[in-house]
């Protein structure tokens with residue numbers, strides 16, 4: 001994101017908008033997929049806090065009860081029924097705990113009321129749904145109307161769409177409801193909210209992070225608010241799930257498209273704000289509106305809001321610059337993976353190079369240096385600086401550090417097998433992989449794989465060697481950006497008066513696998529800026545060889561690189577999962593056959 005300017009806020013101290021109509025609590029929180037009980041507890045806790053802060057309408061993200069995305073759990077009836085039951089018991093529990101008077105909107109997994117069995121399910125097909133809980137009851141439910149089915153999303157595989165336009169009357173204000181993709185596609189609930197004369201459009205979301213997507217989202221919400229003709233609140237999820245990061249950044253925009261409030265990125269928070277909204281239109285239409293959506297109106301309360309001066313005002317959280325945002329996503333994704341899978345500590349092979357150094361810095365920020373373990377594993381080809389730079393990284397960050405030479409194991413293999421060339425080179429990498437897995441088994445840390453997107457693209461890693469591990473924190477970061485992020489992290493430390501974590505020698509020396517004497521990456525690969533530019537066109541933008549050559553790259557080089565990418569598909573399929581930060585990561589975003597006779601020629 002780049003827009004750091006603070007928009008004019010209507011919620012400032014000189015607020016003169018009269019009596020506010022609604023105090024809205026947008027709970028921008030994390031949820032753990034499959035942990036319905038744990039997610040329920042965090043919802044109850046947050047409802048209580050919101051109610052204590054005087055909220056009159058409390059909202060939670062898309063599928064907060066089940067976590068998002070649930071993937072094939074949606075196809076299991078036991079899970080769907082557990083989610084449905086959890087919504088009902090949550091409504092009752094909120095009332096029992098004296099929290100029933102405040103309406104709560106939250107996402108969960110449901111199934112359609114009409115019998116549309118899919119994939120052998122006995123009853124209705126699964127739906128990505130949301131419920132309104134009020135006075136101990138589930139007052140209203142509805143399902144997502146537009147289903148995303150591109151990139152990482154497969155919602156046609158799981159869900160059938162909803163066909164209603166839900167509108168709840170809260171304190172005399174008509175609030176239209178929507179779920180995430182409902183705002184991304186034209187038609188459907190946005191024009192329907194206008195047709196229904198809504199005073200507020202509230203969308204609950206789980207929108208995965210991608211670089212620059214915050215700018216796209218902001219423009220989207222501004223546009224949709226104007227189309228809907230009413231204030232629009234976009235409530236985001238935050239945290240991480242496997243390869244996805246949810247960056248938060250909830251947004252509230254007025255009917256004129258002006259930003260009213262914006263929540264922080266990558267943080268759990270409650271954006272609480274007083275909105276001056278129009279009273280419900282007594283002649284508001286009923287029946288079917290845009291796209292065949294049937295208005296489903298529920299009156300929850302018509303009591304006027306008490307007259308008070310707005311005291312807590314949402315505000316506009318400071319925006320992160322592009323590097324800080326990308327780095328924040330990598331930290332959030334790694335932390336979520338480690339903690340949600342019940343681990344505390346991680347293990348990294350430290351070569352003294354920039355990739356493992358950046359991964360170590362991210363890990364220290366994610367779980368604390370006291371939970372990060374590094375091992376230097378020198379061989380006879382290891383340079384002195386590979387050991388000293390790794391030790392210096394440990395000294396700067398405070399991570400646990402030890403050295404285990406692979407020479408005795410290497411000699412034993414070489415004595416038993418007559419290996420040479422690539423087999424001998426790869427053996428060193430595999431011994432390091434085996435050693436890391438052995439320590440992980442013994443001590444219980446998760447092994448981190450330090451491969452970057454450039455290496456993964458061209459297959460520049462050893463299978464069962466440096467590609468072993470549980471999670472690849474930088475697998476969606478091109479090598480050029482690895483340098484940028486390492487410099488960013490050091491600069492950020494300097495600005496805070498802290499020791500920069502990454503030794504400058506790790507940043508400035510030429511990248512090398514050190515598997516044979518004097519080896520450097522450029523023996524096998526072009527310079528990284530050239531490689532990354534070609535990869536960006538091929539991997540991220542699906543350009544063919546002719547188009548890439550036409551963009552100004554050498555024909556033979558293009559053909560060679562594209563061939564390397566194609567023939568490394570088998571390696572990528574065996575690589576650990578890792579944080580997605582681009583529109584096309586090596587995960588669900590890019591699905592190519594392994595066995596593939598198609599070669600790009602120019």
Ligand SMILES: Nc1ncnc2c1ncn2[C@@H]1O[C@H](COP(=O)(O)OP(=O)(O)OC[C@H]2O[C@@H]([n+]3cccc(C(=O)O)c3)[C@H](O)[C@@H]2O)[C@@H](O)[C@H]1O
Pocket residue numbers: 422425426429455459460461462463464465466512513515521524570594
């Ligand atoms: N389609 C396919 N499906 C399944 N398996 C397939 C396959 N094609 C080959 N294979 C198998 O894959 C194996 C070959 O792959 P692999 O053993 O990995 O070896 P390979 O890719 O031949 O070599 C590793 C390359 O990565 C470089 N490297 C290694 C370590 C670190 C770094 C670094 O700088 O970070 C770079 C190294 O210099 C070398 O160029 C063979 O067993 C082959 O049979």
Ligand SMILES: Nc1ncnc2c1ncn2[C@@H]1O[C@H](COP(=O)(O)OP(=O)(O)OP(=O)(O)O)[C@@H](O)[C@H]1O
Pocket residue numbers: 348349350351352353354355356357375376377378379382386432450455466511512513514
């Ligand atoms: N001497 C070593 N000690 C410990 N780990 C090593 C060593 N050499 C390689 N590794 C591990 O294998 C990974 C691949 O390293 P390699 O040096 O081959 O290339 P790289 O991709 O340039 O990575 P880096 O920038 O971290 O050196 C490293 O990130 C590290 O985790």
Ligand SMILES: NC(=O)CC[C@H](N)C(=O)O
Pocket residue numbers: 062148153179180181182184205206207208
């Ligand atoms: N959960 C969703 O519906 C997400 C889809 C939407 N296009 C997004 O990325 O934000």
